[in-house]
Amino acid sequence: MKSSSSSRCIAITGASSGIGRATALRFAEAKENLVLIGRDHAALAAVEKEATAKGAQTQIVKADLCAEGAAQQTTAAVLDRFSRLDVLVNAAGIISLGTIENTSLAEWDRMMDINVRVIFRLMQAAVSPLEKTKGNIVNVSSVTGLRSFPNVLAYCVSKAALDQLTRCAALELAPKGIRVNAVNPGVVATNLHRRSGFDEQKYAAFLAHSKTTHPLGRVGSPEEIAELIFFLASDQAGWITGETISIDGGRHLTCAR
Ligand SMILES: NC(=O)c1ccc[n+]([C@@H]2O[C@H](COP(=O)([O-])OP(=O)(O)OC[C@H]3O[C@@H](n4cnc5c(N)ncnc54)[C@H](OP(=O)(O)O)[C@@H]3O)[C@@H](O)[C@H]2O)c1
Structure with missing residues (x-):
């Protein structure tokens, strides 16, 4: 049975900020039920x-x-809260600097x-409810999963x-009708x-430099990533699984020179 988009339950980690927040608001536009x-x-x-102002029903999980x-x-x-799970979006994550030596x-x-x-743990816990709804998972990865960067x-x-967790799980869960994909911004x-x-000065310099490292000449917005996540989670993407999809202004195409 396909999940009906009007009554789907979408669980989004990292919903308090950045890409997760924008994703929650994108699903809210479609009046889905959201767990933030x-x-x-x-x-x-x-x-x-x-989200509720857009017509979504919501539940906060702190x-x-x-x-x-x-x-x-x-x-x-x-x-x-919603007696079902249709989509799990894993957007919670952190970054820090560091090399092999330090x-x-x-x-x-x-x-x-x-x-x-x-x-891994959230995906494991989601398998049984997602099997019932023929639901799907979207993981928020990064261009850094596909390419190597120093520090x-x-x-x-x-x-x-x-990325490999996404592919392996997609293969194993396909017989259950569960799709698993990732976006690689x-x-x-964001924050x-x-x-x-990064202090504000360092972050501003990083964003300015990023204009030169992304072929399209700018950084991305959380809303652009949310739109791709929304598509991957929809029935329109019903034959897509195990993909790690670049959304990076062409960054993954570049080589240092
Ligand atoms: N921004 C980029 O340039 C970029 C590029 C590629 C990939 N990504 C990926 O996108 C994802 C979202 O990042 P973002 O850019 O939106 O960053 P962000 O604005 O800093 O948001 C990160 C989110 O992760 C949540 N989080 C972190 N640790 C958590 C924990 N232990 N328990 C629960 N929630 C936790 C935060 O929740 P609280 O604030 O409520 O603690 C926050 O909602 C990350 O996986 C990141 O690696 C980001």
């Missing part, structure tokens, strides 16, 4: 207000997804935890792992880099 997952309750409440049992508790909260084991583990382990080693590895203007320690 994050740690910052005030930010989630602000997104909820905007959770540190790295906490023990959080993936299972979050999935239970989704089912408790990345501490603690930083490596912190990166792998939220960017890979949490998503973001753990982040690149976490996103490459997420280039630089997008991601500020949270990694």
Whole structure:
């Protein structure tokens, strides 16, 4: 049975900020039922207000997804509120700088935890409810999963792992009618880099430099990424699975020179 778009339940991690927030608001435009997952309750409440104004029904789940049992508790909260799950969007993630020589084991583990382990756990917990709705998963990866960049080693590895997790799960879950895809953005203007320690001056310089590293000459907006996620989660993408789709102004086409 295909899920009816008017009554779907969409669970979005990272819904309090950036790409996850924009994704929540895009689904809200379609008046879907939304579960907004994050740690910052005030930010989630602000997104909820905007989403309900667009006609969506919402539920906030405040959770540190790295906490023990959080993936299972979050999935239970989704089912408790809407009795179904149609789409899981994994947009929660972090970045930090570091090379093979100076990345501490603690930083490596912190990166792998939220960017890979949490998503693995959420996907596992989502299989049974998604099988019932013939639903799908969209993971937010990065151009760094597909290409190598210096001084973001753990982040690149976490996103490459997420891409392979996406492909392997897509293959295994296809017989159950569950699709799994990923989007691979280039630089997008959000809070991601500020949270990694960039001050406003450094972030402005990074955005300016990014105009030269993305062939289309600009960074992306969260809304552009949300539109692709919305498409991949729709029945219009019903024959697409296991894809890692670049949305990066051509960044993945470039080589250092
Ligand atoms: N911005 C870019 O240039 C870019 C490019 C490629 C890929 N991406 C990917 O896009 C995704 C979204 O990032 P963004 O750019 O939108 O960054 P952002 O604005 O910093 O948003 C990150 C989100 O992740 C959530 N989060 C982080 N750790 C969490 C945890 N332990 N538990 C629960 N929620 C957690 C945050 O929630 P709270 O604020 O509520 O804690 C926030 O909603 C990430 O996976 C990132 O790697 C971003």
